[in-house]
Amino acid sequence: MPNHLFSFTTRRIPFSLRRFLSQSIPHDPYDPPFSPTSKPQSKNNKKQKQNHNSNCDSNLPLKSNLPFNFVYSYSETNPSIKPISFRESPKFSPFGPNRLDRKWTGTSAPVHNEPDQKTIEADRNRILGAPLNDEEVADLVERYRHNDCNRQINLGKDGVTHNTLDSIHNHWKKAEAVRIKCLGVPTLDMDNVCFHLEEKSGGKIIYRKLNILLLYRGRHYDPKKRPIIPLMLWKPYAPIYPKLVKNVIDGLTYEETKELRNKGLESQPLMKLSRNGVYVNVVERVREGLKIEEVVRLDCSHVGTSDCKRIGVKLRDLVPCVPILFKDEQIIIWRGNLNQEQHKDL
Structure with a gap:
């Protein structure tokens, strides 16, 4: 092709297209374009990583001066209720092996000395x-x-x-x-x-x-x-606690328990709880409901079985009341054997 024709055609081709064509044709068939080039790791970086790992290992086990027992959840556990069994061995500490100077008991890592x-x-x-x-x-x-x-x-x-x-x-x-x-x-x-x-x-x-x-x-x-707070590397398995709802409620016969449960299931729900909702008014609403009815029902559809039981435990302690049934994400609550004066104090 004559040189003047070649220069004319290159001028007619847009710059972006010429750039694409030039990059899409590899010079070497064994080195395709846009392939990431691996950069060799310098020896200094390797030494820095080794020194960092050695420093981290030298600080173990961690010693924290926080004056309380370490547990997974502080607000949602009751230390007065003792588990009857464990789902995993207490030797598996959620802080990792040999990373904390406290011994994991299966539910907590107790402080060594009684704090002042x-x-x-x-x-x-x-x-x-x-x-x-x-x-x-x-x-x-x-x-x-x-x-x-x-x-x-x-x-x-x-x-x-x-x-x-x-x-x-x-x-x-x-x-x-x-x-x-x-x-x-x-x-x-x-x-x-x-x-x-x-x-x-x-x-x-x-x-x-x-x-x-x-x-x-x-x-x-x-x-x-700031205080030293060793992190939990995973969520420990919850231990097994005594059964929340018994087959026969204390103080009642089997027939009376069955009658109360059926009455609660057939009643209109006092309120409906949503998943991850705000429940700041639930305790007061349940108290007011139990002043009128002997049994109330909470509709907890889509809340989840585990959350239903957590809600039942808190209501039992805060209202107080007696959860008598958890079924199909419905919570049936009985006000208990209260005389009239005790019931007015709710």
């Missing part, structure tokens, strides 16, 4: 400093209470877990307060959630509205002196 409560309270008050005035509280609330806040922790059905404490301190590195949004079973008892958040983290709840909390770190909080 006066010293703990003094240290906490020193970090919190003087109480915030109204203007300071209003400023923090305005900054952190909104839905678009990027300093937020979500609490689900497991409540205040051990690893939640590490997340709180990570947020406290760059923020004075952290927004905590609670959903599901823990919202039945928000007082319990607030208690464990303050006790285990050392912070202060400065705002509470339904299921939204603001946890303040304190005036003299130093991120460089």
Whole structure:
């Protein structure tokens, strides 16, 4: 082809098309285009990784001065109820083998020495400093209470877990307060959630509205002196506890128990609970319902069997009442053998 014709055709071809054609034709059939080139790893990087691993191993086992027993969930477990069996051997610690200087008992990692409560309270008050005035509280609330806040922790059905404490301190590195949004079973008892958040983290709840909390770190909080919180590497299997609902309820005969259960199933539901909903008013509603009816039913469709049992346990302790049946995600609750004066105190 003459040179003048070749130059004419190349001018007519757009630049983007010429670039594509030039890259789509490989110079070497054994080296196709766009293939990633492997970069050789330098010896310095290998040495740095080896030194980092050796430093991590040298710090094991971790020693934490936190003055309480380590459990998976602080707000959703009751240490007074002892398990009757375990689904896995207590030797399998969720902190990993030989990574913590505490022994895992199957439900907790107990503290070695009994802590001094006066010293703990003094240290906490020193970090919190003087109480915030109204203007300071209003400023923090305005900054952190909104839905678009990027300093937020979500609490689900497991409540205040051990690893939640590490997340709180990570947020406290760059923020004075952290927004905590609670959903599901823990919202039945928000007082319990607030208690464990303050006790285990050392912070202060400065705002509470339904299921939204603001946890303040304190005036003299130093991120460089944050406590050592060893993380749980996996969720431990829940142990086996005594049966929540018996075949025959205490104080009743078999026929009376069967009659109450059928009565509850045939009654209209007192309220319907949604999955991962906000249950802050459920306890009060159940109390009011049991003042009128002997048996009430809660419709927990799509909530889940495990959550239904968690809800039943909390209602039993908070109302108080007697769960007599869990069937098809329906909770049947009996007010129990209460005389008239006890019932008025509910």
